[in-house]
Structure formats: C-alpha cells, structure tokens
Amino acid sequence: MKVILRNPRREIExxxxxxxxxxxxxxxxxxxxxxxxxxxxxxxxxxxxxxDDVIEIRPVISGGF
Amino acid sequence: MKxxxxxxxxxxxxxxxxxxxxxxxxxxxxxxxxxxxxxxHDMLQKTDRVLVxxxxxxxxxxxxxxxxxxxxxxxxxYIALGIGEYSEESREYTERFxxxxxxxxxxxxLRDDYGYDxxxxxxxxxxxxxSACGMSKRHLFDKAAVDGGYDVVxxxxxLDDEAAVLFxxxxxxxxxxxxxxxxxxxxxxxxxxxVKPLIRLTEREMxxxxxxxxxxxxxxxxxxxxxxxxxxxxxxxxxxxxxxxGTKSSYYLGFLDRMVPVLAAIAATGADSVTPCVQCGAPTGxxxxxxxxxxxxxxxxxxxxxxxxxxIRKKSRSQKRVQAEASKK
Numbered sequence: 001m002k003v004i005l006r007n008p009r010r011e012i013e014x015x016x017x018x019x020x021x022x023x024x025x026x027x028x029x030x031x032x033x034x035x036x037x038x039x040x041x042x043x044x045x046x047x048x049x050x051x052d053d054v055i056e057i058r059p060v061i062s063g064g065f
Numbered sequence: 066m067k068x069x070x071x072x073x074x075x076x077x078x079x080x081x082x083x084x085x086x087x088x089x090x091x092x093x094x095x096x097x098x099x100x101x102x103x104x105x106h107d108m109l110q111k112t113d114r115v116l117v118x119x120x121x122x123x124x125x126x127x128x129x130x131x132x133x134x135x136x137x138x139x140x141x142x143y144i145a146l147g148i149g150e151y152s153e154e155s156r157e158y159t160e161r162f163x164x165x166x167x168x169x170x171x172x173x174x175l176r177d178d179y180g181y182d183x184x185x186x187x188x189x190x191x192x193x194x195x196s197a198c199g200m201s202k203r204h205l206f207d208k209a210a211v212d213g214g215y216d217v218v219x220x221x222x223x224l225d226d227e228a229a230v231l232f233x234x235x236x237x238x239x240x241x242x243x244x245x246x247x248x249x250x251x252x253x254x255x256x257x258x259x260v261k262p263l264i265r266l267t268e269r270e271m272x273x274x275x276x277x278x279x280x281x282x283x284x285x286x287x288x289x290x291x292x293x294x295x296x297x298x299x300x301x302x303x304x305x306x307x308x309x310x311g312t313k314s315s316y317y318l319g320f321l322d323r324m325v326p327v328l329a330a331i332a333a334t335g336a337d338s339v340t341p342c343v344q345c346g347a348p349t350g351x352x353x354x355x356x357x358x359x360x361x362x363x364x365x366x367x368x369x370x371x372x373x374x375x376x377i378r379k380k381s382r383s384q385k386r387v388q389a390e391a392s393k394k
Contacts, residue, residue, distance in 0.1 A: 043076070059284070
C-alpha cells in the first residue's frame with residue numbers, strides 16, 4: 001500500500017496487508033498523536049488495510065503559542 | 066469496532082472515554098464537550114458578539130465551525146504573520162473556510178499594517194520565535210475585539226495545549242502562571258474577555274472533527290515552532306496517555322477543579338496597576354507614561370531590514386547543535 005506521511009510530506013510503500021494499529025506500531029507513530037485517513041475518511045485501529053490502499057497518516061500535534 | 070451510541074460501525078476509537086464512535090456520534094460527543102465547557106465556566110452567552118482568533122490550523126477552524134453550528138454570532142480574525150509559505154498557505158485555508166460558509170473574516174497583516182513580520186521580530190529580539198509571535202497576536206486580538214465592539218475573544222486552545230502549558234508551569238513551579246492558567250480571562254482594565262471552549266477536547270479529536278466535517282486546514286507545522294518546548298511536553302504527555310488513557314484530562318481538568326481554588330488568592334493579586342500606552346492607548350502594566358511591549362517591538366522590528374524564515378531556522382538549528390555539543394562535554 002502507499003502511505004503518505006506529513007511534516008515533511010513524503011510517501012512510502014508498505015508490502016502486504018496490515019491492521020491500522022499494527023502499521024502505526026511498525027512505523028513508530030503513537031496513536032494519540034496521529035490519524036489514519038483513507039479516501040477522506042477516518043479509519044479505526046482494528047481495520048485491515050488492503051495492499052492496494054492509499055492512506056494518509058496525519059500528525060495532529062501543533063506547537064506554536 | 067462499534068459505535069458506543071448506535072452500535073453502527075465506528076470510525077474512531079477514544080481510549081480515554083473507553084469508547085468508539087461513528088462519525089455522527091463522535092461529532093455529537095464533541096459538541097457536548099464544548100457546550101459543557103461553555104456552561105461550566107460561563108464562557109459565552111448566545112447574545113454575545115464573538116471574535117474567533119483563527120490561524121488556519123485545525124483547532125481554530127474547528128472551534129469557529131462548532132460555535133457557528135451551536136448558534137453563536139462568531140466572526141473571525143486572522144493575523145498574517147509573514148512566516149513565508151506557511152503564512153500564505155494558512156491564510157488561504159482560513160479565507161476559503163470563511164468564504165464557503167459566508168462568515169465574516171478580518172485580516173490584519175503584520176508586514177502591510179505594521180511594517181514587520183515574525184522572522185524579523187525574532188532576529189531583532191533575539192528570543193524564541195513564539196515569544197514575539199504570541200505577544201503580537203495577543204495585542205492585535207485584544208485591539209480588534211475592543212475596536213470592533215466584540216464581547217469576547219475565543220481561542221482554539223485544546224486539552225493538549227492546556228495540559229502542556231500546565232506541565233511546563235509545574236516543572237518550573239511558576240506559581241503566578243499556574244494561578245492564572247484559566248479557561249476564562251474576564252474583561253478587565255481595557256482587556257477583552259477571553260475564553261477557550263476546546264479545553265475538554267484533544268488535538269486528535271479536533272483533527273478528526275475537521276476530517277469528518279470536510280474542513281481543509283494547514284497540516285504542516287509552523288516552521289518556526291519546530292522543536293519548541295511545548296511540543297516536547299506534548300510528546301511526553303502522549304506517552305503517558307498511551308499507557309494510561311485519560312491521564313491528560315484528569316491532569317488538566319483536575320487542576321481546574323482542585324488546584325485553581327487553592328491558587329485563587331494568588332490569582333487575585335498583582336497586575337492591578339494598568340496604564341494606557343502613550344503611543345497606542347492599549348492597557349499596559351508599565352508605569353504612567355510608558356510605551357507598551359507591542360509598540361516597542363514594532364518600532365525596533367520595522368526599522369530592521371526584513372529577515373527570511375530560512376535564516377532564523379538555520380540560526381536556531383546551529384544554536385541547538387552548539388548546545389547539544391556543550392551538554393556532551
């Protein structure tokens with residue numbers, strides 16, 4: 001599957017199927033600070049992602065005060 | 066995963082509530098949390114004229130969206146900070162949001178209206194970028210609210226923001242800052258009332274609100290906030306939250322319930338001697354006849370030739386390298 005990461009924006013390819021939370025663990029991305037989006041829709045942690053999916057993993061932490 | 070409310074398919078899990086939600090009931094949960102914050106802290110009345118401080122990020126656009134949805138009369142104020150492409154892009158998101166919903170948006174440009182920008186002010190002051198930025202924004206939001214006859218200024222500070230600030234204040238045991246870290250600052254001495262309706266919602270929930278509601282916002286981090294202290298505090302708190310869901314809300318909301326009353330006497334002291342700035346008339350804590358910090362910043366920064374974002378980032382990275390090497394010795 002194609003995975004789009006942000007800050008900075010980049011794309012990586014992951015071989016095979018994965019559940020959402022397994023993918024986040026594999027990439028070392030905490031669930032509390034990321035959302036997984038497929039076709040503009042949020043995908044919950046237990047959902048299986050298909051090898052042909054295009055997904056965005058969006059960080060949610062912002063910093064300025 | 067099923068929605069706690071309707072048992073339909075869930076789209077998001079919220080371990081801190083030990084619950085999963087579908088889109089409809091997630092939005093309902095968010096609205097209820099905002100209504101509870103507004104009610105519990107007496108933030109807003111339906112008759113208030115509200116000015117929302119918008120940045121083009123998820124939190125400020127989400128709170129504007131929610132307040133309009135809940136029936137408040139809310140206009141927006143965006144400040145163009147002059148932080149290169151980041152500022153240009155965030156302005157586009159904000160203007161598009163307002164146009165699509167037919168909402169009133171006022172734009173103030175630091176460069177066009179005051180002759181400086183945040184990278185230049187950072188270079189002139191020699192302090193961290195968030196310092197000049199925060200001070201400029203506070204001053205201009207206050208001014209716009211007073212000049213425009215608004216009853217209250219709304220900011221998009223969420224639970225993560227407040228927990229991170231609390232964490233920083235507690236690490237330094239800065240008792241005066243702790244005493245004043247409140248979700249409502251009442252109108253006094255010429256300053257407008259300021260409120261934070263998102264204190265019961267996390268950043269992840271606010272980003273999810275935007276995705277579900279189809280709100281495009283600037284996802285990229287402010288290039289000048291990169292690696293700042295608050296982001297580090299948030300990462301630490303999120304590690305605790307992963308191990309023990311609900312930590313952030315019990316930390317911050319517990320502070321409001323149990324520590325704020327203890328600190329009330331300290332909050333009531335100080336900052337009573339406020340005089341008008343001799344240049345702009347804004348209230349300032351200085352002595353009679355003094356110039357406020359904002360006017361001093363404008364004077365110094367506008368006299369300096371414009372500085373690029375990249376120059377400030379390069380300097381900041383090299384300072385960090387020097388500090389890291391010094392700490393190894």
